[in-house]
Amino acid sequence: xxxxxxxxxxxxxxxxxxxxxxxxxxxxxxxxxxxxxxxxxxxxxxxxxxxxxxxxxxxxxxxxxxxxxxxxxxxxxxxxxxxxxxxxxxxxxxxxxxxxxxxxxxxxxxxxxxxxxxxxxxxxxxxxxxxxxxxx
Numbered sequence: 376x377x378x379x380x381x382x383x384x385x386x387x388x389x390x391x392x393x394x395x396x397x398x399x400x401x402x403x404x405x406x407x408x409x410x411x412x413x414x415x416x417x418x419x420x421x422x423x424x425x426x427x428x429x430x431x432x433x434x435x436x437x438x439x440x441x442x443x444x445x446x447x448x449x450x451x452x453x454x455x456x457x458x459x460x461x462x463x464x465x466x467x468x469x470x471x472x473x474x475x476x477x478x479x480x481x482x483x484x485x486x487x488x489x490x491x492x493x494x495x496x497x498x499x500x501x502x503x504x505x506x507x508x509x510x511x
Contacts, residue, residue: 376483377446379407381414382438391482392442394495394504398486400458401451401472402427407483408474414438418470421461427474430467433460440472442489449506455488 379387387407403411405427412418412429415437421430431437437457441450451471458469471488496505 377443379403379411379483380439380441380443380448381411384414386410386414392444392485393482394485394490394497396487396490398484399471399488400486401488402475402484402486403472404481404483405474405476408472411440411472412470415470421467421469424461424469425473428461429470429472429474430461431470433457433465433468442485444504444506449489449493451489452492455491458488 376392377389378385379390387403387410390403390407408427408429412420412431415431415435417435418429418431421428424430437453439450439453440456441448443449456471458471461467461469475484492509493506494509498505
């Protein structure tokens with residue numbers, strides 16, 4: 376990805392992405408997750424949910440979060456960004472972008488929270504992926 380944008384502003388610079396239809400969430404290096412969630416009001420790390428999890432107020436309006444590939448923006452639907460409530464009273468929800476640090480692996484694993492919004496065509500020989508908006 377050229378960048379990951381939040382609310383139309385660049386939150387992170389370029390990162391290699393692995394599209395993974397077998398993964399629900401989106402995993403990025405922890406520094407990227409921190410930069411993304413810094414742009415979501417009320418967001419906070421939620422380590423009690425697991426390493427790399429973040430929470431945000433369930434009732435809040437999430438700014439558009441988009442991956443930019445080849446200069447084209449591809450957004451995550453805010454409903455798909457919300458993994459559901461993590462508190463008994465339902466005030467905090469888990470976000471679909473998780474921080475993950477694996478030594479020697481500086482890439483994003485892009486799962487269904489992103490992919491279900493886009494038709495995807497994979498060209499292994501050309502080392503590329505094509506995306507088109509799905510009709511949900």
